[in-house]
Amino acid sequence: MTTPQSQIAAQLHTTKALPVSPTWLNSFVSSTTALQRNVPISALTQTALFRILASDIRDSLHTNNPSALLPADIVDPSVQERRLPGPVPVQVLDIEDIGTSLWSQVEAIERVERGEAIRGREIVRAVNVGGGGGGGEEDEEAEGGGNPGPAASENESHGPHRLIVQDAAGTRAVAVELKRVQGISVAKLAIGAKLVIRNATVARGMILLAPDCMTLLGGKIESMDHAWKEGRKARLLARITEMPGGDQSG
């Protein structure tokens, strides 16, 4: 007889390629069924997925299938090219726009701090400023998917992006957006967001990302994301001063 646990695990494995940790699943099922009975499995699976996307995958996914993990020596730069069949679920620890200079990213952050946005030559007052601190999420929602609104283009990072990702076992690797992937941008991709990599190329230790070798599941780890956003400007500034010759002004 199949338990709800095994049904959920099977569904998440086949539809999302997520190997859920039995321990995590047990505690999830016991906590929810205790509250709600007769909830259909499909709805319960949705809830589980939602929780996983908000969790740290080192807790929520299991690690006994090596093909769902990054090779331990993945960062080895002496390997010119290797294949990563996967599917490997990972979570994002850092994102950076390497198509834009650090300084212009700082300037953009400062404009937002002043409540301004730029539309062509026009400086416009950005809406929804002065509300809660740090929360840019509402603005994104308002801008909706894909409409090239004026403020959106300013807040959109151009890319390509360089990510640091981590698998369920805690192995980290650098991933580069070789071809534009919808949903990867500094404003849209939260820290802790999950993606599943399959059939990707790893060159000199970097995973090369393209739409056909990854699925973006989304989500975020709230505490990490918050800290990352709070500290972003300071990190950019620190990197600028670290640059060779960066301390000479002018």
Added chain:
Amino acid sequence: MTRILCVAEKPAIAKAVAQHLSGGAFQTNNITGNRYVKNYSFDFNFGSTWGHCNVTMTSVLGHLTELEFAREYKSWLSCPPGALFEAPVHEAVSSDKTAIARNIQQQARQSQALFIWTDCDREGEHIGTEIRKQAKEGNARILVKRARFSNTERAHVLNAARSLMELDDLQANAVAARIELDLRIGAAFTRLLTLQLKPLSSALEDTIVSYGSCQFPTLGFVVDRYLRVKNFKPETFWGIKVMLQREGIKVNFLWKRVHLFDRAVVTIMLERCLLAKLARVTKVNQKPTSKWRPLPLTTVDLQMMGSRFLRMDSQTIMKVAEALYTKGFISYPRTETDQFDKAIDLKKLVEKQFPDQNWGQYARDLLDGGFRTPRAGRHNDQAHPPIHPVCWVSPSALSADEKKVYEFVVRRFLACCSEDAKGQSTEIEIEYGNETFHAKGLLVLERNYLDVYVYDKWESSQQLPNFQLGEQFEPTEAKIFDGKTTAPNYLTEPELIALMDANGIGTDATMAEHIAKIKDRHYVAVNTRGGGRNAVKELIPTQLGIALVEGYDNVFAGMPNNPSLSKPFLRKEMETRMREICAGSRVRQEVVQESLDMYREYFVHTNRRISALKDAIRKYLPN
């Protein structure tokens, strides 16, 4: 015979109009008390309603009246500056204009009607109401009409004289609202700043620390750019360059990503190109292309292009253009319109340029079949056509500056009436490894308007060899290059005008004045970068200019909606309200009250946090 009084905005216009209406036969009389204003009398037939009339044509010298505070508020220490938001104000004839006002009253007494010939813009409409007021004081029953004209060319003036209209009180009200707001807000902030800041530094001893609601955002733009330049940090970037030698030509392919700021990533990308060995041609695009002739000329464009190509500042350009207009050589130079009315006979205007040594032949060629109807822009102020030459003038009759501006206006006009420049562009795109590169070529086939519009550049590039779609080749060379980001340049005057225009600071008529004002007040200085033909004039804020902007930003720091007076937002709202008055959707009193309430709030805030301004002054202007 009916007696008519005509009043223009300036003596030169009065004379030009008198000349055309009278056919040259007029009598000139001096008026007592003013050397510049003359009365010209002659007969003229105004047509249907008015018929043959006896006319006196005179003028004012700009605004007749001034808005001022009641006597007890005039001295700087008479009241707390904040009281100026409510202090009673009244309109009075300026002391140096009383003779002119008296002349209008006297002339009105003997006249049945007053025809107003002020310039057709918002200010002109307001000056018209000032003239009307004086005329009614002389003759309460005088009829009032307005002539609508945009240049002083004969046929145009005669036509305006025979199709009179009403004064537009809405526009006049908008100006009145602006005058009151500028007076109250300007005086209150200027007194506050001057009284509070002056004692802090000996450098401020002989100055007035003025505030103007346009002046400050204008200064804000200059300071903003200055700080961006000053704070800039250069960074290294890397890119990939691909070159192919074919048919004796070195074809350089540019990377679609231009450059990236991560060396390791670029290195890997290059390695993957080299691993792939062969590049494949994915796009061969050969298509006709054109460079569009310019749009009809507006004031903002004249100022921007003028300061870029003629090396004159915007205020000088406007003065010169004004003189050319007054003399009847070009149309009214204050206009937002970038589309020609269908009714205007452009070919006739082109024909007038035939006698010119430099572009006469070009004008002739236009009428021999090269003529094209100008492109139409999206702006129409419903008052004036785009700036265009009205007649040809011999260069010997013009000063050096006038010659430059006139030439620009003519060349621009002829360019508008010409065919676009035509060419053929070739674009080759290749895929190499995971990367995309492209090369572009341009062949100019017909220069057309470029022949007369010498300010635009469009030249053929190196020609590309043949490529076939889908063909593969091994590039001769593929390598990494590096470079450094560079700081933006200091703001130039054309850029500043563009920023003011985009942000609604001032009108096309007043922008040049605001820029001149912040120079006069020593808030910004002009610096020349480079030399010779490439010299560029840059605007750099003084220590005082920086101190004021930083001080104000600190005063307003942390307030919702960032209302700092160095930002364009407040002023922009005010300009929008002025336009609403003109459109009739808001009334003057309501707008004045609302704007005053808003600024009063910021005034109170500034007063409360004046220490932030004082700190900034102390920081930048050590005693």
